[in-house]
Amino acid sequence: MKNGMGKWLFCAVLVAVLAGFAGAASAKEILIGNMQDISGPTSVWGNAVTRGAEIAIEKINAAGGIDGAMLKLVTMDTKANVQEAIKGYNSLVSSGAVAVVGPPVSNIGLALAPIANKAGVSVVGSFIDPRVTVGEDGKPQAAMFLMQPSSIQYSEIMASYTIDVLGLRKVGVLYDQSNAFAVSLMKPYVEYIKAAGGEIVSEQVYTKGDKDFKTQLAKIKEAGADCLYFPNYIQEAVLVTNQRKQVGLDVPIIGGLDFAPPFASLVNDPEAADNIYLANNFSEKEPQLKEVWDIYKAKFGENPVNKVFLGYDKILLIREAMKLGGGSSAAQVMAGMPQVKDLQGTTGVLTISPETHQPVGLSMVMYKIEKGEYAELGRYVPEKHKK
Amino acid sequence: MLMQNIINGISLGSVYALIAVGFALIFNVLKFSNFSQGGVMTVTAYAGYVASRYLSGRIDSSLVLFSVVLAAAALSGAVIAAAVERLAFRRLRRTKSEPVYYFISSITMGILLENLITIYASSNFYSYPRFFTTSAVPLFGVNVAVTDMMMFGLSITSLLVLLFILYRTKIGLGIRAACFDVNTVQLMGMNPDFLVTMALMISGALGGVSGVFLGMNYTLYPQLGQMVVKGFVASVLGGLGSIHGAVIGAVLLGVLEIFFISWVGAGWAPVFIFVVMLAFLLVRPRGIAGVIVQEKA
Numbered sequence: 154m155k156n157g158m159g160k161w162l163f164c165a166v167l168v169a170v171l172a173g174f175a176g177a178a179s180a181k182e183i184l185i186g187n188m189q190d191i192s193g194p195t196s197v198w199g200n201a202v203t204r205g206a207e208i209a210i211e212k213i214n215a216a217g218g219i220d221g222a223m224l225k226l227v228t229m230d231t232k233a234n235v236q237e238a239i240k241g242y243n244s245l246v247s248s249g250a251v252a253v254v255g256p257p258v259s260n261i262g263l264a265l266a267p268i269a270n271k272a273g274v275s276v277v278g279s280f281i282d283p284r285v286t287v288g289e290d291g292k293p294q295a296a297m298f299l300m301q302p303s304s305i306q307y308s309e310i311m312a313s314y315t316i317d318v319l320g321l322r323k324v325g326v327l328y329d330q331s332n333a334f335a336v337s338l339m340k341p342y343v344e345y346i347k348a349a350g351g352e353i354v355s356e357q358v359y360t361k362g363d364k365d366f367k368t369q370l371a372k373i374k375e376a377g378a379d380c381l382y383f384p385n386y387i388q389e390a391v392l393v394t395n396q397r398k399q400v401g402l403d404v405p406i407i408g409g410l411d412f413a414p415p416f417a418s419l420v421n422d423p424e425a426a427d428n429i430y431l432a433n434n435f436s437e438k439e440p441q442l443k444e445v446w447d448i449y450k451a452k453f454g455e456n457p458v459n460k461v462f463l464g465y466d467k468i469l470l471i472r473e474a475m476k477l478g479g480g481s482s483a484a485q486v487m488a489g490m491p492q493v494k495d496l497q498g499t500t501g502v503l504t505i506s507p508e509t510h511q512p513v514g515l516s517m518v519m520y521k522i523e524k525g526e527y528a529e530l531g532r533y534v535p536e537k538h539k540k
Numbered sequence: 541m542l543m544q545n546i547i548n549g550i551s552l553g554s555v556y557a558l559i560a561v562g563f564a565l566i567f568n569v570l571k572f573s574n575f576s577q578g579g580v581m582t583v584t585a586y587a588g589y590v591a592s593r594y595l596s597g598r599i600d601s602s603l604v605l606f607s608v609v610l611a612a613a614a615l616s617g618a619v620i621a622a623a624v625e626r627l628a629f630r631r632l633r634r635t636k637s638e639p640v641y642y643f644i645s646s647i648t649m650g651i652l653l654e655n656l657i658t659i660y661a662s663s664n665f666y667s668y669p670r671f672f673t674t675s676a677v678p679l680f681g682v683n684v685a686v687t688d689m690m691m692f693g694l695s696i697t698s699l700l701v702l703l704f705i706l707y708r709t710k711i712g713l714g715i716r717a718a719c720f721d722v723n724t725v726q727l728m729g730m731n732p733d734f735l736v737t738m739a740l741m742i743s744g745a746l747g748g749v750s751g752v753f754l755g756m757n758y759t760l761y762p763q764l765g766q767m768v769v770k771g772f773v774a775s776v777l778g779g780l781g782s783i784h785g786a787v788i789g790a791v792l793l794g795v796l797e798i799f800f801i802s803w804v805g806a807g808w809a810p811v812f813i814f815v816v817m818l819a820f821l822l823v824r825p826r827g828i829a830g831v832i833v834q835e836k837a
Contacts, residue, residue: 364758399685
């Protein structure tokens with residue numbers, strides 16, 4: 154009797170479990186991978202991108218998803234490490250991800266390009282080194298897509314602003330020679346300045362892990378530079394800003410995206426965080442990002458940084474690629490991505506070039522940091538980019 | 541430019557000196573290079589930061605606040621170093637293990653402390669609050685950072701205090717005796733556990749002071765203590781085991797580093813420094829001080 158009851162009970166449990174599986178399978182999900190530095194040295198960015206992507210996915214799902222299927226974000230921690238990123242990408246591919254939100258790190262983008270091209274799952278990133286999206290043969294990397302100005306476009310915006318708007322012609326440069334991001338922002342800038350009749354009076358380097366830049370800054374000061382171009386990560390940007398004051402280099406800093414918030418709040422001396430120019434992806438005043446701004450602030454109790462909007466726009470791009478590619482498979486996303494045209498994102502109007510897999514004609518918003526406060530100077534795009 | 545480089549070099553050497561002195565002290569007692577000092581420096585830098593955040597609204601005077609923060613970091617350094625001794629070295633000492641095991645154990649402790657900080661404080665970097673309104677002062681026609689001047693002053697002060705403890709106190713006498721022969725020290729009625737712990741606590745307190753200055757100068761991040769390698773190089777240059785040699789080696793290393801950055805660039809500077817170091821050690825393997833390290837009896 155007891156035995157019979159046990160069998161019935163076992164059958165009932167088995168049926169319930171199978172029904173559960175069937176139910177889970179019927180609720181269709183589209184897996185979107187997300188590879189960010191969650192616990193490494195650039196986790197400030199990684200977490201911001203992730204939060205932005207999550208807000209976009211919540212919004213899409215709240216509106217019914219894509220053809221009735223809900224989007225699901227699966228995040229892998231790259232720890233800002235190339236090997237971890239490769240492991241993470243392969244894991245996402247085998248899990249069935251149809252596209253991957255990539256990190257804002259060029260070194261990782263460069264390592265992923267050949268693997269992603271082979272796997273056929275798109276990586277939509279903000280890795281600005283153009284080699285990530287265009288191969289050595291001049292052809293686009295099939296699975297790699299950039300959604301903010303490339304380092305060439307960005308550097309030229311900064312260089313044009315330096316020489317054409319600010320009228321600064323004698324430039325000192327300090328950059329991390331071991332970092333693809335920094336090098337990719339340095340070369341086009343220097344070329345543009347020279348071509349426009351300016352002069353690089355001192356070109357100084359440092360390497361990964363260096364923390365004391367006073368010697369290089371003193372040499373730039375001695376060379377009589379009108380300004381300092383410093384295209385590097387946020388921690389070094391904080392150190393250079395403090396050390397610039399310590400060596401008495403009283404000239405403007407022309408900086409990269411890392412000078413965007415929260416940079417100024419991390420410099421403990423507002424007198425040092427002064428006379429710094431940077432180009433950012435967005436303006437707080439622009440209406441298209443108000444909704445995301447408000448959602449973010451309500452959810453996390455703080456103002457969003459630029460990487461939040463990049464994360465949000467990456468998901469918008471993936472959704473648009475699904476529409477244009479005719480479905481939500483990895484192949485359809487990859488086919489749709491180069492067709493994206495005039496998509497209104499939070500960071501601007503996005504058009505992906507089929508030739509370069511980079512955005513076309515994106516302007517940037519110029520800012521000046523004065524005594525620790527950001528002052529917006531309006532959108533800027535060089536004449537060269539308008540043609 | 542020459543004077544600016546010399547001053548930058550001395551200030552950088554001051555940081556290395558504080559680390560190198562800790563190395564030299566422990567090498568004297570236990571005959572190994574204590575790489576857990578890096579982890580201790582990191583944790584104490586964070587401890588100082590927490591103290592500064594907690595006390596910044598409660599203490600008005602910047603100088604008093606800074607002194608309290610330094611004291612808190614030094615104290616936490618001493619406590620952590622004592623814990624490291626208990627966990628990582630005491631059993632090895634009692635079982636008379638080979639020096640290589642101390643070395644491995646110290647590296648493990650350094651990594652453990654660094655990872656604990658990463659887990660509890662994340663890998664984001666933090667900036668110490670501003671203690672002084674002036675960040676740089678003109679001296680000999682060049683700008684000198686206030687923190688660099690203080691670091692130099694404190695390195696010298698720490699060294700003098702350490703020498704006073706070692707040569708003018710009973711504990712110092714015991715530590716020096718333990719450096720020579722732990723077994724005989726025990727026969728003389730002294731407690732070697734206590735003496736070794738004291739030596740590590742002094743080294744940890746120095747690490748605490750270094751940690752605060754490193755945090756102030758270079759921001760706060762979990763890998764901050766990896767600068768301990770430079771302290772080790774300085775103590776090798778100075779002569780492993782020699783305290784005044786460690787200071788001379790550290791300042792020399794700092795000045796060399798700055799001049800090489802100025803002459804050949806930051807990319808090549810480490811190569812040149814290690815070439816100079818190798819050449820120097822070929823000529824003078826015992827380092828600047830020429831200390832003959834006593835083997836344990």
